[in-house]
Amino acid sequence: MSTEVVNTVGRRKAAVARVYVKAGEGKLTINKKTIEEYFPLEILRFVVNQPMLVTETMGNFDIHITMDGGGIKGQAEAARLGIARALCQVNPEYRTILKKNGFLTRDPREVERKKPGQPGARRRFQFSKR
Numbered sequence: 178m179s180t181e182v183v184n185t186v187g188r189r190k191a192a193v194a195r196v197y198v199k200a201g202e203g204k205l206t207i208n209k210k211t212i213e214e215y216f217p218l219e220i221l222r223f224v225v226n227q228p229m230l231v232t233e234t235m236g237n238f239d240i241h242i243t244m245d246g247g248g249i250k251g252q253a254e255a256a257r258l259g260i261a262r263a264l265c266q267v268n269p270e271y272r273t274i275l276k277k278n279g280f281l282t283r284d285p286r287e288v289e290r291k292k293p294g295q296p297g298a299r300r301r302f303q304f305s306k307r
Contacts, residue, residue, distance in 0.1 A: 183266045187259025189284055192247025196259030198267060201239030207256070208244050215244075221253040228261040228280050232271045238264075258283060 187194040205225075207215040216222045229235045240260060244252050261280035265272045275281050289298040296302060 183263045185259050185262040185266065187255040187257065187262065189254040189258065190247050190251035190287060192251035192255040193245045194252065194255040194259040195243040195245075196256065196263050197241040197243075198238050198260070198263040200237065203236035204239045205242075206240070207242045216249065216253060218249070221249060224253040225256045225260070227257055227278070228264055228275060231274055231278050231280075232264055234264065234271075238267070254284065 182197050182199045185196045185198075187196060205212045212222055212225060216225065226235070229238075240263075242256050242259065244256070246252075247255065257280060261275045265275060265281065272281070291298055
């Protein structure tokens with residue numbers, strides 16, 4: 178598996194993360210930027226690194242992520258799902274650990290569409306009796 182690149186996709190809300198994992202020294206780039214540049218918040222960097230932390234593979238793989246759409250939280254969680262799926266393909270033994278921690282479950286919650294004749298998805302215009 179030394180030169181083979183594993184390709185997976187992670188999604189969350191409107192964010193899509195295409196993840197490319199290969200054996201290496203632990204470089205993580207997102208849209209040609211380092212993780213520190215792309216996610217300035219420590220908590221979001223932690224979310225992205227969670228699959229590697231629980232499987233204890235922190236410095237073993239070079240990961241390149243192409244991010245598209247969504248906000249920063251959705252993008253971080255999409256990257257987490259993509260990395261977890263890639264680690265499962267690299268080593269099937271990681272599957273039980275990742276599944277137990279909930280990193281292989283795609284969060285299905287999406288934004289509900291706005292309906293015609295009202296200001297939002299569920300919100301109605303203010304009712305006036307007179």
